[in-house]
Amino acid sequence: MSTLTYSPQAHAVALPLREVLPWAIFGGLLLMLAIYFIGAEQGAASLFKGMYVHEFVHDGRHLLGFPCH
């Protein structure tokens, strides 16, 4: 005699890579660009002239742990 036990467990099923990769690449690049602007623009490197971005996010840059000055 065999008994069947109800198992409420569920298995995690991965999302197909083909579906994830385009998002990961394009989204990833854009989001990293945003982090670059907060962390390093007009400090270590400059895409735009001037110091306005650096000065505006100055406190955040220090407190988020990026090198500054």
Next chain:
Amino acid sequence: MVGKLLTRGMLVGLLAGLLSFGFLKIVGEPQVDRAIAFETAMDEAKAQAKAAEAKAKGVALPKEEAEPELVSREVQASFGLLTGVMVYSTAFGGLFALVFALAYGRMGDFGPRATSALLAAAGLVAVYIVPSLKYPANPPSVGLADTIAIRTSLYFVMILISLAAMIAAGMLRLRLNPRFGAWNAALIAAASYIAVMAGVSLALPGVNEVPEAFPADLLWQFRIASLGAQMIMWAILGLAFGAWTERAAIAENGLRLKPAAL
């Protein structure tokens, strides 16, 4: 599905940003103000010494033009800080969601909540804690202007190596699972990450640009504030994103939580 996760991650990032902004506003800003006061005092002392020297020599002091203030301290400490923290946190929320989309179902049989919490813990360690053990956060007046490029490069290189080592450790864990069992495999993987990062930390050049008279307690308070904000951000990302995704997965079955075969 991935688009939905990305939006969700960025929304959770917004929430995490608001909370860590609140924390930094209360705990971090006083330290920034103290550090700037120290910097001003140092600059004034230097200017006075210069003036005294010039007077003793009998030469006129070359006029130094004051730097124009682009952004006032009030704006820096309010909208500037808010913008910085919100953009940073929202971007990390999005990146976190993308990593979740890649890792879910590939790092073992964890549900959305556990996957999210584990990834956030690994993210906090790899992106902030370990890099900052070597290159800690510094308040204003710590750090020379001439070395900003090299300091930034070293910091980003450290983060990249740390992330790569963490991913490699995660994959190693999966490899070792069948042979050593889940517990020992995780321990070996964690030990490998620590060993690699210890080696990298020893190999990379150190940076110490703390002015001699800089108050030690201020440095400590500042770094603790910085760590606190990161812990808040990653905790919210890991817990809120996981809870939301688990609920949604149960409601829509979008993450295809297959019932276990009987």
